[in-house]
Amino acid sequence: MTTDAATEVFVEHRPVLMGVAYRMLGRVADAEDVVQEAWLRWSGADRSDVREPRRYLVRITTRLAIDRLRQLRSRNEAYVGPWLPEPYLTDFGDTVPDAAERAVLADSVSLAVLVVLESLSPLERAVFVLREAFGFPFADIAVTLERSEAAVRQLAGRARKHVDEGRPRYEVDPAERRDLTERFLAAAAEGDLEGLMSMLAPDVRLVGDSGGRARAPRRVLESADKVGRFLVGVTRKGVADVSFRSLEVNGGPALLVLSAGKPDSVFQLDVADGRIQCVYIIRNPEKLVSLSAG
Known part of the structure; x- marks a missing residue:
């Protein structure tokens, strides 16, 4: 894969990478930093054996986001007053033509859900984002997190239960x-x-x-x-x-x-x-x- 082709591939998948990173971190600047680091690793990697760039890039981004999240866990403990995520401009437009998929993406990035995600562990948050928002198979998530598939399913169950208990109990029209x-x-x-x-x-x-x-x-x-x-x-x-x-x-x-x-x-x-x-x-x-x- 040439440098120009690698750049085109990254640009194509960048919206997904930003979506993953923002849902993990709750701040646009942190998400952009993580995506930039993912680009540096992608551009400097041996890409000859990469058959599925999207999966590969999401894996890099998720791991970087987990590392950043662990570094910033004390951020909200010292925060003055209630904490809310940084507003994130969303306009799925024609990039997500399916109404059901668009609804899932919108729900997973809502302020109410992101506030609940703050109380999850970094691994639980990663599993929830990859599974619930982007529909990645448990097997892929297990490889990304370097955990067994059984362990990932347990993390997913705990995260889903916690989010269901903490999110608003009404449908939004x-x-x-x-x-x-x-x-x-x-x-x-x-x-x-x-x-x-x-x-x-x-x-x-x-x-x-x-x-x-x-x-x-x-x-x-x-x-x-x-x-x-x-x-x-x-x-x-x-x-x-x-x-x-x-x-x-x-x-x-x-x-x-x-x-x-x-x-x-x-x-x-x-x-x-x-x-x-x-x-x-x-x-x-x-x-x-x-x-x-x-």
């Missing part, structure tokens, strides 16, 4: 979610407490991630009254030269708030039964770097 997101923006921008309250489930939760570097609740808020009043209070305090952009992040619609043209915060909603079940707010400046204001 994409159209309903998008509609409520747009109405939420309008009500919040107008400081319409009554309008917001009509959209919030009684036991709605608000999770704000600032890392202590911006204004956001340092504890999860619960109840429509607390969440509604907080959102209206934020609106009334205002953001200088504010504007909004609609994005698709982590498999669903989101709102990017810009201050003087620079990313200030990202809002995303979990929705069910016509009501907002959870509001996610990401304000840590380090987690907004990848969201260009355009």
Whole structure:
């Protein structure tokens, strides 16, 4: 395989490698570093015996991500306030034509699921990502992790049970979610407490991630009254030269708030039964770097 051919192969599979690395690490910058290291290893390797480049590249990326995850495990232990993954721009478009496959990919990269994955061991997380998100056979995962297939199946069972127990227990309708997101923006921008309250489930939760570097609740808020009043209070305090952009992040619609043209915060909603079940707010400046204001 020539150098040019190797480059073309890597570029072809890069979206999958980023998908694996991001789901493993929860940060775009860390995922990009891992994928770059995978490229260096691929470009310098003897590729003459590589019959399935996708499998080979995913194997390298997964092992690198596990190593990086183990290095960063203390990252969240010292984190100020709730932790959320870095927003990840997702637009599967024509690259994933199958609706069922697109739904699986979107679910596996959702904020709610990634928060649960943080509590898994690196090996459990790797098994869950490779099996549930990308459908790799247990035999392939066993080779990647250098474990027996039986051990991998046990890891998969534990990971699946943990994720099922921790993820939201409601189905999300994409159209309903998008509609409520747009109405939420309008009500919040107008400081319409009554309008917001009509959209919030009684036991709605608000999770704000600032890392202590911006204004956001340092504890999860619960109840429509607390969440509604907080959102209206934020609106009334205002953001200088504010504007909004609609994005698709982590498999669903989101709102990017810009201050003087620079990313200030990202809002995303979990929705069910016509009501907002959870509001996610990401304000840590380090987690907004990848969201260009355009």
